[in-house]
Amino acid sequence: MTGMSAEEVGIILLSLRVAFVSVLFSLPVAIGVAHVLARADFPGKTLVDAFVHLPLVLPPVVVGFALLVLFGKQGPIGSWLNEWFGIVFAFRWTGAALASAIMGFPLMVRAIRLSLDAIDPRLETAAGTLGASRAWVFASITLPLALPGIVTGALLSFARALGEFGATITFVSNIPGETETLPLAIYTLTQVPGGDAQALRLSAISVVLSVVALVASEWLTRRAHGQTRDDRR
Amino acid sequence: MIDVDFEQSRGDFVLRAKFSTEAPVVGLFGRSGAGKTSLVNAIAGVTSPRRGHIRIDGVTLFDSAQRIDVPMQKRRVGYVFQEALLFPHLTVGANLSYGLRLRPASTRYIEPGRVIDVLGLRALVDRKPATLSGGERQRVAIGRALLAQPRLLLLDEPLASLDVPRRTEILDYVERLRDEFHVPIVYVSHSVPEITRLADTVVILSEGECLAAGAVDDVMGRLDLKPHTGRYEAGAVIEAMVAAQDEQFQLTTLQFAGGELTVPRVDAKAGERVRARVRARDVSLATARPEGLSILNVLHARIVAIAVETGAVVDLELAVGEARLLARVTRRSCAELGLREGQEVFALIKAVSFDQRSTGYA
Numbered sequence: 001m002t003g004m005s006a007e008e009v010g011i012i013l014l015s016l017r018v019a020f021v022s023v024l025f026s027l028p029v030a031i032g033v034a035h036v037l038a039r040a041d042f043p044g045k046t047l048v049d050a051f052v053h054l055p056l057v058l059p060p061v062v063v064g065f066a067l068l069v070l071f072g073k074q075g076p077i078g079s080w081l082n083e084w085f086g087i088v089f090a091f092r093w094t095g096a097a098l099a100s101a102i103m104g105f106p107l108m109v110r111a112i113r114l115s116l117d118a119i120d121p122r123l124e125t126a127a128g129t130l131g132a133s134r135a136w137v138f139a140s141i142t143l144p145l146a147l148p149g150i151v152t153g154a155l156l157s158f159a160r161a162l163g164e165f166g167a168t169i170t171f172v173s174n175i176p177g178e179t180e181t182l183p184l185a186i187y188t189l190t191q192v193p194g195g196d197a198q199a200l201r202l203s204a205i206s207v208v209l210s211v212v213a214l215v216a217s218e219w220l221t222r223r224a225h226g227q228t229r230d231d232r233r
Numbered sequence: 234m235i236d237v238d239f240e241q242s243r244g245d246f247v248l249r250a251k252f253s254t255e256a257p258v259v260g261l262f263g264r265s266g267a268g269k270t271s272l273v274n275a276i277a278g279v280t281s282p283r284r285g286h287i288r289i290d291g292v293t294l295f296d297s298a299q300r301i302d303v304p305m306q307k308r309r310v311g312y313v314f315q316e317a318l319l320f321p322h323l324t325v326g327a328n329l330s331y332g333l334r335l336r337p338a339s340t341r342y343i344e345p346g347r348v349i350d351v352l353g354l355r356a357l358v359d360r361k362p363a364t365l366s367g368g369e370r371q372r373v374a375i376g377r378a379l380l381a382q383p384r385l386l387l388l389d390e391p392l393a394s395l396d397v398p399r400r401t402e403i404l405d406y407v408e409r410l411r412d413e414f415h416v417p418i419v420y421v422s423h424s425v426p427e428i429t430r431l432a433d434t435v436v437i438l439s440e441g442e443c444l445a446a447g448a449v450d451d452v453m454g455r456l457d458l459k460p461h462t463g464r465y466e467a468g469a470v471i472e473a474m475v476a477a478q479d480e481q482f483q484l485t486t487l488q489f490a491g492g493e494l495t496v497p498r499v500d501a502k503a504g505e506r507v508r509a510r511v512r513a514r515d516v517s518l519a520t521a522r523p524e525g526l527s528i529l530n531v532l533h534a535r536i537v538a539i540a541v542e543t544g545a546v547v548d549l550e551l552a553v554g555e556a557r558l559l560a561r562v563t564r565r566s567c568a569e570l571g572l573r574e575g576q577e578v579f580a581l582i583k584a585v586s587f588d589q590r591s592t593g594y595a
Contacts, residue, residue, distance in 0.1 A: 122318055128305045129277050129312040130332030130381045140331075144322045 008198075012205060015181040018093055019161035022101035023108075023154050030105060030153060034112035035142070039121070055167075056106040064170025067099055071171070095172035096179045100164040104157030111156060115149025116142070148221050155217035159210055182206050235259060235385065235417065239285025239295065241275055248272060250285075252436045252446035258411055260432030260449065261421045263461070268441040269421045273387045276419070277312045278305030289385050289417075309340065311383030311416070315393045317374035319362035325373050326358040332381025341382050343414055351413050352376045352406055368399035372406060379414065389421045400427075407431060425462060426588075429453060429470045429510045437461050450557060459540070459548065467548060468512035469559045475501045484529075484584065491553030495529040496587040513548055513561035515586035519579045520570055530582040534558065536574050539567070551580055 004012075037049055055063050071078040071089045081087040089095035119142060127137045143150075165183040172179040174188060186202045189195035236253040248268040252259075263269050274280045276287055276294070284297040294303045294310070319328050333345060349355050352372045362370060371391055378386060388407065392400040408431065411418060422428050428435055429449055436446040439461050445452045450470040452458065459467055473489035483498040487509060494509065501507055522531065534551040542548070547567050551558040558580055562572075572578070 120318070122314065123320060125279055125305075126312070126314065126318045127320070127331070129279070129308070129310060130377065131306050131309070131335035132331075133306055136335075141320060 008202065008205075010177060011180060011182055011185045011202070012209075014093060014177075015162055015209075018096045018100055018181055019158050021094070022097040022104065022161045023158050025097070026101035026105055026108060026157065027150070027154055030108040030157075031112055031143075031146075031150065034109045034116055035138075037109070038113050038116035052109050053106045055103050060103060060164075060166025061170050063102060064099060064167035067095070067102065067167065067171040071095070071098065089172070091172050091175060091179065093172075093178055096164075096168045096181060097161075099167040099171045100161035101157075103164050103167050104160040107160055108153035108157040111153030112146060112149045115146045115152075119145045151220045152217055155213055155220070159213045159217075162206070162209055162213070182209075234288075234290050235419070236286070236288040237272075237276065239275060239282035239287060239297075241271065241280065241282040243271065243280075246271070246441060248275075248282075248441040249443065250275070250438075251443050254434045254436075254446065256417075256432070256434035257415070258418045258420060258432045258434070260428035260435040261419055261438060262423065262425070262428050262435055263438035264423055266440075267438045269423075269438055270389055271441075272438065273312070273389050273419060273421055276385070277310045277387055278303060278308045279312075292384065306335075309336075309382060309384045311378030311381055311386040313371070313374050313378050313386070313388045313391050315390045317362075317367075317370035319365075319370055319373055319377070321362050323362075324358070325354065325360050325362065325365070328362065328373055328377050329354070329358070329380055332377060336382045343379055343382055343416070345380055347413065348376050348379050348410075351409055366399075367395050368402055371395065371399075371403055375406065375410065379410065379416065383416060386416050386418045387421070388418060390423070392422070392424075392427065404430060425453065425468065426510060429468075430508060467514075467559055467561060468510055469557050471509050471511060471556055471558075473507055473509055475499065475503050475505050475507060477503060490555035491534075491558075492532055493530075494532075494582070495584045497584060509587055511558055511582060512586065513559035515582055516551075516558055516560035517581040518549070518560055518562055518566075518570070518572065519581060520572075520576075522579055523581070526581070527583075528581045529584040530580075532558075532580045532582070534578055534580040536572060536576045536578060539572065539574055551578070553580060 033052060037045065068090070069075055073079060073082060073088065073090050078089060089098050123141055124137050127141045132140065163183055164181070165187065168179065168181065169184055174180055174184045180188070182202060182205070186199050186206070189199035189202065234255050238251045241248045246268065248271045250272050261269050261272065271280070275282050278294065281302055282295060282297070286293065286297070287295040293299070293301050294308050295301060320331065323331070329345070329349070352375060354373060354376055357365065357369060357373065362373070365373065375391070391407070392403055395403065404427065407420070411431065420428065420431050432449055434447065435449045435452045437444040437452060437458055444461060445455070445458055450472070453462055453468070453470055471489045471494065473487035473494060475485060476488040476493065477486040478498065479486070484495050485497070485499040487494040487496060487507065496509060499507055532553045534553045536549055537552050537557070538550040540548045542564060545563055546561055547564045549560045549562065549572065551560055560580060
């Protein structure tokens with residue numbers, strides 16, 4: 001990897017930044033949604049569940065287009081965010097992070113929900129009778145016990161973000177230095193004559209990054225499991 | 234003082250709980266499905282009744298008329314579940330102090346060091362719940378509930394998930410904390426020996442109704458409650474005092490309102506109060522004082538009541554001095570001896586019929 005050009009380094013750093021920011025901001029939301037889906041019972045729960053899983057089954061291009069319509073400069077949410085907070089998603093790396101967050105969201109919610117479902121709710125009741133408020137029960141019992149799922153969900157979403165292509169290119173286009181992440185760069189290189197060698201190099205880097213993320217996920221999950229083994233016999 | 238009078242429904246099941254007692258230990262007795270856990274859940278604040286009230290030592294925890302429903306984290310009702318439900322990610326020490334840290338200093342009256350000593354937890358403090366045995370877990374759960382400084386301790390069948398030797402061990406611990414910490418206890422069980430050994434007052438629950446509430450010997454000795462207290466468990470509880478210890482034969486003589494009882498050695502000093510349970514099927518009857526008998530306990534008794542029965546066995550209620558006993562004999566023996574109410578008889582009880590689980594500190 002010694003011969004990486006400044007351009008290549010820039011692409012890798014941008015990809016990592018997009019993936020990292022997308023996980024950072026979507027994680028609290030995913031924990032909240034997973035908690036509601038795992039614990040609460042309300043009419044329309046199936047609908048919410050289906051909506052959360054939509055990015056998993058829709059063509060990524062459709063998700064990207066929906067984001068463009070909603071979060072574009074003229075879009076209902078995009079124009080509002082720009083006006084009040086000066087936040088712009090369209091054709092910015094933040095938009096790439098948003099697209100990655102949406103695409104990875106179902107994976108994150110699923111993993112977290114699975115580990116929440118495995119927690120005996122009576123542990124939370126026990127904490128309540130010992131004097132813990134709902135918020136403290138969540139922070140001191142639920143969250144630590146769900147940690148393996150949270151770690152898995154975050155890393156799955158991170159890996160998904162590194163590979164995000166369709167939604168990103170549709171929403172924020174392919175702007176070198178701003179929105180051109182690894183997969184987009186590889187795609188561009190395959191479209192120009194003589195770009196194959198560089199595309200191969202970037203692909204190799206992509207494989208390495210994904211493998212590292214997976215191994216880290218395995219290791220962290222096992223560590224978290226060791227700390228939170230169930231006390232049932 | 235526990236004062237409970239409420240109604241609660243969950244689906245088809247309606248629970249009407251009504252009893253009031255000053256007793257330090259209340260036994261809540263009933264078959265599975267009788268509503269025992271629903272009742273303690275309501276006291277702990279896990280569920281809310283439809284109407285009525287729950288008061289403990291004059292503090293109202295729930296009152297539908299006054300629209301009071303104290304949330305469970307503010308009730309200070311300690312709850313020990315059937316399964317210990319220890320927090321698996323915390324050490325034993327962190328489990329123990331979980332509730333303690335949440336209580337303001339002004340409400341603390343139970344000292345952590347004493348709880349750890351009384352329950353024998355000192356060596357376990359650094360361990361994780363997954364490495365503990367069932368009995369150890371239950372002891373930690375009891376300690377955790379106690380350290381949350383409860384005004385009332387609910388024990389919901391704490392022995393149900395344990396094997397028999399562990400049960401006796403935990404019973405000893407519960408007995409000790411009853412005497413050490415003076416926290417009122419509601420002990421839920423479907424086991425007569427457990428209830429009679431620990432409780433002063435018993436509440437009988439059946440299909441969501443409180444059938445009876447009162448002193449253990451009164452309620453458990455009542456023939457009309459026999460279908461609920463159980464056919465094979467029928468018996469009576471005798472409050473007694475240790476009169477003498479026979480070290481040579483490892484026997485203890487107990488003095489009670491109706492005379493003396495000889496039982497296998499009880500680990501208590503002379504003058505200490507103990508409670509012994511006599512099962513009806515361990516009591517035989519004779520119309521004259523028998524001679525040449527291995528049975529050590531021969532008590533002069535009077536038949537108070539004979540249950541009307543059509544099966545093979547019949548239960549008789551006996552007065553032995555001030556105390557009451559139940560005897561179970563075959564209907565044939567009853568007829569052949571011509572037993573009738575008011576008759577003077579001799580009640581024979583084998584000393585070996587008293588077991589460890591049924592004899593303990595009062």
